[in-house]
Amino acid sequence: MAEENFDIAIVGGGVSGVYCAWRLKQTNPGQKIAVFEASDHIGGRLLSVRPPDIPDMVAELGGMRILPAVQPLVTKLITELNQELPADEQITLYKFPVDEPQNIAFLRGVYLRLADFTNDPDIVPYQLNFIDHGQSAGEVIVNAIEQIVPGITNSNLNEEQRREMAQSAEFGGVPLYKQGFWNVLLRVITGEAYQYAEDVGGYDSTLCNWNAADAIPWYLSDFGVSPEYMGFSNGFQQVPLSLAQLFEKSGGDVRLASHISHITLQGDGFAFQVNGSAATAKKLILAMPRRSLELLTATSPALQDAKTQALISTVTPRPLFKLFTTYDSPWWRNTGYSSTDDDGKPIYVAVQAGRSVTDLPVRQTYYWPKSNGDAATEGHAMLLASYDDGDNTGFWDGLRAKRRQPRALGRDVAQLADPFIGVDDNVQRDELDWHQYKAPRMMTEEVTRQLTVMHSLNYTPKVRNAAYRDWGDDPFGGGWNSWNIGVKSWEVKHAVVQPTDLPLYICGEAYSDAQGWVEGALQTAGYLLAKLGVAPFPQ
Structure with missing residues (x-):
């Protein structure tokens, strides 16, 4: 040739x-x-796939959201692309919910609602000192960051100013860039407060020992100031x-x-x-x-x-793992609680959007929204059943093909060039993509077991379909x-x-x-x- x-x-x-x-x-x-x-x-x-039989949802096996307030480049890019794309191919966004007060936190064997961390801190199963008692996980870390770099949490500072402060800062007489984030955090908060922030925050690798001068402004941008996320109606891969x-x-x-x-x-x-x-x-x-x-x-x-x-x-x-599961109905709505409205009338507060957290290996579970951002209230529905990073990703290794070894995708070499060779015309192409990442039976059974415990169910939800992606696999090495x-x-x-x-x-x-x-x-x-x-x- x-x-x-x-x-x-x-x-x-x-x-x-x-x-x-x-x-x-x-x-x-x-x-x-x-x-x-x-x-x-x-x-x-960025890997967006549609689950079988749910045309109004898109599973994000990779990146899933943006922060327009602190991410001007991707925001401008979307505007530029929409000027070039036809009307029926426009990139549209919806408000992506995260922490809803009625959602669940199952930690150290105790069932809580996310609101309990600030509204009823005495029942939170962590031995926090008087400074951290009643603080959210994010507030604990932000308060620690302010002790490490005084003034950096000032809301009047922009992203670049925070980065410059951290880059030139010293802590304990040593330049901050020469120290690990975990190292400096444990000099201003207790080990129990650190564990609390990690468990409740839902992420492990964000608080690990990476460059403190980079981790601090990064953390403040992503988690420090009531972030407002946006998701993609047709998937981020668009x-x-x-x-x-x-x-x-x-x-x-x-x-x-x-x-x-x-x-x-x-x-x-x-x-x-x-x-x-x-x-x-x-x-x-x-x-x-x-x-x-x-x-x-x-x-x-x-x-x-x-x-x-x-x-x-x-x-x-850094590792990252995602596992999506689909169901006949949004069973998690039944895990809410009874309350009263402002007039004292009884109401039921459903769990329907955002995420719940746990110290079980599933770590974070998102009640996945429809393509327009609305919560699923009936009919087929989907969960981001497990969103893991850090050490918890290793839990799933025993339930799948070994890391960095090829998985059986059901495709030969010819199909890599045209992945739809030999596929029945009745099978939707995006559904084929879902099945390319089909989760093994043992993995699906285990995530179901943990979701049952996490939501305190007396029955086992039946999974229709499940798909996963472990970004620790080659050639990425991490998410x-x-x-x-x-x-x-x-x-x-x-x-x-x-x-x-x-x-x-x-x-x-x-x-x-x-x-x-x-x-x-x-x-x-x-x-x-x-x-x-x-x-x-x-x-």
Whole structure:
């Protein structure tokens, strides 16, 4: 086969990859630009699938929401895309609920409502001191952060000002960036308060030992000030799919099931292999997280210099696991409680939206909304039954194929190029995507057992269908990435974009200020585009 030659080759079909492709093609319409994606879908860690028989719901196996108040890049991108997309393909949002007061907290064997943490703190099964008693989990951490960096929680500060304060701060006479978040927290709060914040907050990796100078402003942006989330009516994956569609419409080339390897220097550019066939590119963009870059490095001398490797290793992948289950009806509405309205009349307060939390391995359960944001009140319904990060993801390893080993997807090599070969026309394509991630029977039975305990049920809800995604699997290595202790992220995030003088570039959520968010992917893509003389958005 003849060698293919490209002006720009982009490896990775996540948001940062297709975003760069879209803008570069708009600015350089005559150049030959291609996106190479090893999997069979565009979107990276955005993966939206529709469950069987529930056409008005979209399961987000990957990223699921944004914070418009502190994420201007993704907000602007949605506006830009909607100006390009036809009316029936517009990206629409809905208010994404999280902590509703009537929802459940099952912790240390005690059944609580989320409102109890502040309204009835004496029944909370944690031995908190008088300062933390009656505080929410978020308030405990925010109060601790204020002790570590006085003044940083001032509501008049913007995101950049908080980051600058944390980057220049010292704690105990040591620069904050040289210390771990967990280390500094335990010097201002008790171990019991830390465990309380972790259990009730629902996340493990956010409070773990990553770079404190990055963790503190990150935590304040995401959890510190009554965050208002927005979800996507047609799934978050619609964003990268729309970018890829517009890129192709303008003459760009998107290639799925395309494995890149053996990147070497050739003249002023690069030679590489695509599924074993030779290709070259004048410029090479690697829109990938750390683990993907490490896997590529093994066969690619162009990435093996010490400087590039040192920059790639400045972050750590963090586990993330999601498991969705569907049912004949929203049985969780029956786990509410009787109360009275303002006039003293009896009412029933149903559990119907947002999340419940537990210290069982399921950790967080979301009562999944319809595509318009409304709660499911009757008919087929769905749960994000388990949303795990940190050590709890390991619990599910014993109930599935081993980590970093291929799972049986029911597809052969030909189907990677066209995943609908041989599929009955009566089967909806998005339902096929759901079944590609079908959860094993043992996993489904175990999550059902834990949900039954968590909701104090005297019966076992019958699961119709279940799908899961463990983002710790290769090639991702994790659902998000965090800066390592001792790293000056404010320097690395610019240096990693072009590690050497070669026309090789790196972008993605991993090396940003907004790790774990699409906002971070767009931030680093913007730095990369600036190096190539391209504005992040059309002028």
